[in-house]
Every structure is written in structure tokens, then in C-alpha cells.
Amino acid sequence: MSDGVDVMTNLKRKNGVNYPVLIPNLKGYHTAKKCNIEEIAIFPAGSEGFSQKNLNCSVEEGLSRFKEVADQAVKDGIRVRGYISCVVGCPYDGPINPKNIAKITEDLLTMGCYEVSLGDTIGVGTAASVRRLLHEVLHVAKPKHLALHFHDTYGQGLANLVAGLEFGITTVDSSISGLGGCPYARGASGNISTEDLVYLLYGLGVNTHIELTKLIEAGRFISNFLGKPTDSRVNRAIGDRFKDNKDIIRMAKCDS
Numbered sequence: 001m002s003d004g005v006d007v008m009t010n011l012k013r014k015n016g017v018n019y020p021v022l023i024p025n026l027k028g029y030h031t032a033k034k035c036n037i038e039e040i041a042i043f044p045a046g047s048e049g050f051s052q053k054n055l056n057c058s059v060e061e062g063l064s065r066f067k068e069v070a071d072q073a074v075k076d077g078i079r080v081r082g083y084i085s086c087v088v089g090c091p092y093d094g095p096i097n098p099k100n101i102a103k104i105t106e107d108l109l110t111m112g113c114y115e116v117s118l119g120d121t122i123g124v125g126t127a128a129s130v131r132r133l134l135h136e137v138l139h140v141a142k143p144k145h146l147a148l149h150f151h152d153t154y155g156q157g158l159a160n161l162v163a164g165l166e167f168g169i170t171t172v173d174s175s176i177s178g179l180g181g182c183p184y185a186r187g188a189s190g191n192i193s194t195e196d197l198v199y200l201l202y203g204l205g206v207n208t209h210i211e212l213t214k215l216i217e218a219g220r221f222i223s224n225f226l227g228k229p230t231d232s233r234v235n236r237a238i239g240d241r242f243k244d245n246k247d248i249i250r251m252a253k254c255d256s
């Protein structure tokens with residue numbers, strides 16, 4: 001958390017791009033305020049074990065800290081997005097009761113979050129457990145106030161995503177080339193890759209307004225820059241086979 005100011009000061013921000021910042025407490029909020037931010041992210045855990053590791057406090061203490069932050073941000077007219085970590089399983093506490101996640105979701109929306117992103121931080125969720133989770137959470141939140149944040153550690157990310165789309169949720173977190181992970185969740189891989197997500201949505205006939213050919217280029221750039229092979233199956237598989245995005249869309253839709 002200590003070098004956030006350097007990152008925000010040196011970032012060449014583009015108009016129309018959103019740069020939310022993770023804020024664990026009021027200290028972080030006051031620091032971030034100096035960096036001309038428009039949106040913050042608060043991120044309670046869905047389990048005691050992960051809350052202690054990630055925030056060094058209990059879930060309840062974390063929520064009360066985040067409430068202080070959200071109150072101030074709402075007063076300052078800064079948008080607040082909520083994340084909940086370990087919504088399905090926790091590396092320390094095991095399986096999570098969906099009712100607990102529904103309660104935390106309700107708390108975050110009451111604090112003024114415009115959206116709550118449900119994070120399967122260690123990627124252990126399956127379509128079945130995601131359906132059970134969403135049945136509970138949708139008692140307290142509308143689909144338009146929820147986002148899906150699936151890590152792909154067990155290769156279930158896209159299947160979980162389709163399960164979420166069936167509930168009418170249309171906001172999905174992904175990362176180019178499947179980058180990411182979490183220092184407090186041993187072995188957690190990155191989010192579902194944006195390239196694989198867009199290919200899936202092409203196949204479902206969703207007009208993403210995103211050119212997959214350009215995403216593939218960006219994914220290759222960052223993988224080479226980091227010296228880390230891509231975690232995107234689509235990026236690996238497509239190779240140089242397609243120059244025209246329309247061909248990829250036709251392939252994804254299996255339009256004969």
C-alpha cells in the first residue's frame with residue numbers, strides 16, 4: 001500500500017478510463033484524496049481467516065473501517081465500489097456460507113457502494129456453488145448492482161461466469177492475459193483473462209465493442225514485458241491465424 005501515490009502520480013491517465021484505488025482505511029483514503037481520484041474500492045473479506053491475513057483485522061472491524069471510508073467518500077462525491085474476497089471458499093477457513101456474503105453485500109450497498117464485486121479469490125468456485133451464492137445474494141441486491149470477479153486457479157472461471165450471466169449480472173472483472181493473484185491467498189492465479197472472456201461473449205452474440213485482435217496484441221505486450229507466459233488460452237491458441245476481428249467472431253459463433 002505504501003507506493004500508491006507514486007503509481008497514481010506517474011500514471012498517464014486517459015480520458016474515459018476509470019482508475020479506482022484500493023482503500024483499506026481512512027489513512028489510505030486521505031492519502032488517495034491528494035491524487036485526484038474519482039473512485040475508490042473497499043474490500044472486506046467473506047471469511048475471518050482471509051480478513052486477518054489481508055487486512056489484519058476481523059470481518060466486523062474491517063466493515064466498520066470501510067464504513068468510515070465510505071461515509072467520507074460519499075460526502076466528497078467520490079464513487080465507491082465494494083469488493084468481497086473469498087465469496088465461495090477461503091484458503092484458511094474453507095467453504096463459505098452464502099448467507100454471510102449476502103449480509104456483507106447488503107452492508108456495502110447500505111454504505112453507498114454503487115456496485116459490489118463478488119470475488120472468488122482462490123478460484124475454487126464451480127457453477128453449482130456460484131448459483132447457490134447468487135440465489136442468496138440476489139435476495140438483497142439487484143443484478144445491476146453486482147459484478148462477477150472470478151479467479152481462474154482451478155480453471156472454472158468461465159463456467160462460473162456463464163452461471164452468473166444466467167442471473168442477469170452483466171458486469172465482469174477480468175485481467176489482460178489473466179494477470180493477478182493475491183499475496184494472501186497462496187497459489188491463487190489471476191482473474192479470468194479478458195481475451196478468453198471476450199471470445200466467450202463473442203460466441204454468445206454479445207456485442208462487446210471490443211476488438212479481440214487488439215486485446216491479443218496488448219496481452220502479448222504485457223506478457224513479454226513481464227517475462228511471464230500468458231494465462232489466456234485464446235491468446236495462446238489463436239496465434240497469428242486471424243488478422244480480421246470479424247473472422248474471430250465468426251469462429252466464436254461457429255457461423256457456418
Ligand SMILES: CC(C)(COP(=O)([O-])OP(=O)([O-])OC[C@H]1O[C@@H](n2cnc3c(N)ncnc32)[C@H](O)[C@@H]1OP(=O)([O-])[O-])[C@@H](O)C(=O)NCCC(=O)NCCSC(=O)C[C@@](C)(O)CC(=O)[O-]
Binds near residue numbers: 002028
Ligand atoms: C490495511 C493494513 C495497512 C493494515 O495493516 P496494520 O498493520 O493493521 O496497520 P497499522 O495501522 O498497524 O499500520 C502498519 C503500517 O502500515 C501503514 N499503513 C496503514 N494503513 C495504510 C495505508 N492505507 N496506506 C499505506 N500505509 C498504511 C501505517 O502507517 C504503518 O506504517 P509504519 O508506521 O509501520 O511505517 C494492511 O493489512 C494492508 O496493507 N492490507 C492490504 C493488503 C493488500 O494490498 N491486499 C491485496 C488487496 S486486493 C484484494 O484484497 C482482493 C480483491 C479486492 O482484489 C478481490 C479478490 O480477488 O478477492
